[in-house]
Amino acid sequence: MNALYSLVFVFALVLIPLIGVGAAKLNVFFGICIPSTALLVFLAGFVCKIYGWAKRPVPFRIPTTGGQQEPYDTTLFTQNKWDNPSTGPQTVVRMLLEVLCFRSLFRNTAVKLDVKNNVVAYASAKWLWLFAILFHYSFFIIVARHMRLFLAKVPMPLEWLEFGDGIMQIGIPRMYMSDVLILVGLLFLLGRRLVDPKIRYISLVNDYFPLFLIIGIALSGVYMRYFAKVDVIAIKDMVVSLTQLKFKVPAGIDNSFYVHLFLVSTLLFYFPFSKLMHLGGVFLSPTRNLPNDTRIRHHENPWNDKSIMPHSYAAYEDDFRAPMFEAGLPLEKLPEGAEEEAKA
Amino acid sequence: MKLYNGGSILTGLVIFLGLVTFPLWFNAGSKAYSQPEVKLPAKEKECIESKEFMRKEHMQLLNEWRDWALREGKRTFVNSKGKEYTISLQNTCMKCHDNKAEFCDKCHNDQAVSPYCWDCHIQPEGLKK
Numbered sequence: 001m002n003a004l005y006s007l008v009f010v011f012a013l014v015l016i017p018l019i020g021v022g023a024a025k026l027n028v029f030f031g032i033c034i035p036s037t038a039l040l041v042f043l044a045g046f047v048c049k050i051y052g053w054a055k056r057p058v059p060f061r062i063p064t065t066g067g068q069q070e071p072y073d074t075t076l077f078t079q080n081k082w083d084n085p086s087t088g089p090q091t092v093v094r095m096l097l098e099v100l101c102f103r104s105l106f107r108n109t110a111v112k113l114d115v116k117n118n119v120v121a122y123a124s125a126k127w128l129w130l131f132a133i134l135f136h137y138s139f140f141i142i143v144a145r146h147m148r149l150f151l152a153k154v155p156m157p158l159e160w161l162e163f164g165d166g167i168m169q170i171g172i173p174r175m176y177m178s179d180v181l182i183l184v185g186l187l188f189l190l191g192r193r194l195v196d197p198k199i200r201y202i203s204l205v206n207d208y209f210p211l212f213l214i215i216g217i218a219l220s221g222v223y224m225r226y227f228a229k230v231d232v233i234a235i236k237d238m239v240v241s242l243t244q245l246k247f248k249v250p251a252g253i254d255n256s257f258y259v260h261l262f263l264v265s266t267l268l269f270y271f272p273f274s275k276l277m278h279l280g281g282v283f284l285s286p287t288r289n290l291p292n293d294t295r296i297r298h299h300e301n302p303w304n305d306k307s308i309m310p311h312s313y314a315a316y317e318d319d320f321r322a323p324m325f326e327a328g329l330p331l332e333k334l335p336e337g338a339e340e341e342a343k344a
Numbered sequence: 345m346k347l348y349n350g351g352s353i354l355t356g357l358v359i360f361l362g363l364v365t366f367p368l369w370f371n372a373g374s375k376a377y378s379q380p381e382v383k384l385p386a387k388e389k390e391c392i393e394s395k396e397f398m399r400k401e402h403m404q405l406l407n408e409w410r411d412w413a414l415r416e417g418k419r420t421f422v423n424s425k426g427k428e429y430t431i432s433l434q435n436t437c438m439k440c441h442d443n444k445a446e447f448c449d450k451c452h453n454d455q456a457v458s459p460y461c462w463d464c465h466i467q468p469e470g471l472k473k
Binding site: 042056151283 | 350360370380
């Protein structure tokens with residue numbers, strides 16, 4: 001049901017600009033007002049979210065590690081530096097592997113029945129990693145490639161990207177590999193939630209909704225490029241003048257563009273308040289970005305009151321020696337004159 | 345309110361905001377954008393199909409022309425009005441659109457697309473600009 005709600009919701013989102021632009025002719029509203037508001041909400045929401053996280057103190061090292069930590073005796077064991085880092089640079093490498101290569105997804109396992117040996121065991125399950133990385137990198141390339149429609153003068157590297165993405169020269173307009181791969185990735189990520197009963201049970205609307213939304217964005221983009229062949233010159237005119245704060249809405253832009261734009265705006269609105277914030281959050285996850293030096297460095301609680309000094313037992317006894325002696329409590333050091341008194 | 349590791353977090357945040365708003369400050373330097381204007385042929389007023397069709401489908405048409413001419417040996421194209429044309433980029437298209445720089449390149453460069461026509465075709469001599 002959660003999947004169905006999300007799907008119906010995305011359909012409704014597609015209908016809004018279709019009616020708004022197609023019937024009500026609200027081109028300025030859907031072409032300029034909504035996207036700019038969405039961008040502002042995205043930026044402000046993102047900053048607020050990061051600020052909120054940055055306020056949270058992380059007084060202790062709490063990395064989740066896999067592998068040998070820096071050993072006391074280096075001749076006995078070798079440290080697994082990237083899974084169990086103990087210094088800053090090692091942690092940077094660990095974070096890079098996490099952010100760029102999705103290392104923790106690569107370690108994904110699944111419980112499986114090994115029919116041959118008749119045992120239930122954990123086995124490596126790389127599919128999630130593979131399709132996740134396809135999806136994320138395709139999305140990144142697509143966003144970067146879109147810059148050719150945002151920049152008045154397109155820098156050379158973006159031209160290479162456009163060329164490389166279509167290098168297979170399949171069809172006209174040239175098929176972009178990233179267009180195919182993002183859909184393959186998305187459909188796997190969606191399929192896995194629908195097919196596996198365990199994952200279906202824990203999947204919520206806010207798991208399905210971003211998937212359907214991004215599928216909608218990708219499909220509307222594919223439709224615009226390969227089927228409707230929308231007027232990209234007019235679209236670029238609109239987009240670039242928007243970034244230069246000279247608002248104009250040229251005529252002759254196909255409605256499918258407004259659908260695409262509205263879905264992207266929805267994504268931007270939704271982004272800071274959803275699980276998609278893992279874009280920023282991955283860098284701030286304390287189980288990943290901290291070195292495992294709990295027993296190497298002295299960690300002090302950062303909000304300790306500096307005016308409260310440590311108070312040893314010896315000092316405590318100094319404070320209360322006389323009454324303690326009077327009460328007959330055992331003392332490490334007797335009060336002055338007590339010994340003579342006892343002898344006498 | 346105290347931030348923990350504020351320095352590195354703020355640096356990351358500033359880099360991110362810079363990347364997201366890249367088009368804004370990149371375009372701020374360049375002059376106001378206007379749609380590229382192609383130079384239309386002076387002598388001929390009608391293309392082989394309507395202007396709207398050519399705007400949308402010229403790449404498709406050229407691709408089909410290539411397949412027909414080079415793979416099937418078919419050298420005659422009949423347009424929607426029944427008029428016949430010789431299938432040839434250099435002899436038919438470029439007869440009227442005789443300046444690649446002033447016609448093809450205008451939009452293609454603006455949109456950063458690189459059609460692979462000129463991997464095989466040579467621009468007619470004297471028209472290279």
